Amino acid sequence: MNKFLIIGLGNVGAEYNHTRHNIGFDVVDAFVLKNNGMYKLDRLAYVAEVKWKGKTFICIKPTTYMNLSGKAFKYWMDKEKIAIENTLTIVDDLALPIDKIRVRSSGSDAGHNGLRDIQLTLGTDKYPKLRFGIGNNFPKGMQVEFVLGKWLKEEQPMIIKKIEKCTEIIENFATIGIEKTMNIANTLSFTQ
Template identity: 40%
Template structure:
C-alpha cells in the first residue's frame, strides 16, 4: 500500500492559494481516476483506492498546514504504512513557479508543514515532491505571499507543474522512486 499526501489548508478561503499546491495535485489525481475523498478520519480527508492491483491512499490533512504531521502519523500507524511508502507534496518558495523537484529526504527549509511532518514521522527521510511557487517580487510578508493566489501570468506554469507532479506520483506507483526522480528532475 502506498500513500500520497498533499499538504495545504482546508476551506474555501485557501482553495487556490500558493500554499495549497499539494492539495491541487491530490485533486488532479482524483479527477484523473474518478476517485473521491470519501473518508474522514485522522484529522484528514482521504481516499483508499485500487490502482493496477495495488492499494493507494490519497490524503489531504485538515489540520491546517502547520500541523500536517498530526494527520499523517495516525493514518500511517493505523494502516501500518512504512516510511518508504509515503510521498508528501508541498509548495516551495525556493523553486521558480512551475518547477518541480523530487527528493528522498531533506530538511524542512522553513516550511512549517514539512517541519510538522518531520516532527511526527521522527525522520527527515521520506519521499517528497516540491512544487515551485517562487518568491515574491515585491516586499510583502512571506505569509501573505503563500496565502495569496497565483497571478494570471503564473496560471499556465502552475497548471503544468501540478499535472507533472501528478504524473510523477502515478509513475511512483509502479517504478522505484530513484528512477522517477531521474525522469522528473530533468
C-alpha cells in the same frame, strides 16, 4: 508492497482554496479525480482510496491545518500500515523557481511549517517529498501574503501543466521507484 500514502499539504477553508500554499491539495485532488476517486471526511483528513494498476493509494488532505500536518500523516500511515518509503508528501516550495518540481527521498523542512511538523512527529526527515516550486516573486516582508495568495492569471496555464505532470510523478513513484522518478522529475522545466 503495493500500498502508498499520498499526502497533499494545505489548509482547509474556502479562503485557502487554490492558493500557492495549498498546491499539495490541488495535486492530490487532480490525482484522485484522474482515477475517479471520492473523498470522505475521516479522522484528521479528507481521505480518498484510489486503485491504479494493481496498486492502492490512500490520498489524504489533512484537516489539521498546515502546521499540524504530522498528526494526520502519522495516523494514516500507521492505520493503513504503510512503510514510510511508500509515502509521498506534496508541498509548495518558495526556494524552487515556479517552473520546477523536485522529488527527494529525504531532506530538511527548509523552513516549511507543514514539513517541520511531519519531521517532528515522525522523528526523521527521511520520507519522500514532491516539492512544487512556487517561486519567490514578492517584495520584502510580503512572504505570507505571497504564499497565501492565488496564482497570477499568466501563471495559471503553467500551473495546470505542472499539476498534470505531478499526477504522473505520483504514478512513477509507485511503479518505478524514487530514484528513477527523481531522474525524470528533477530535470523537468515548465513554460508559461
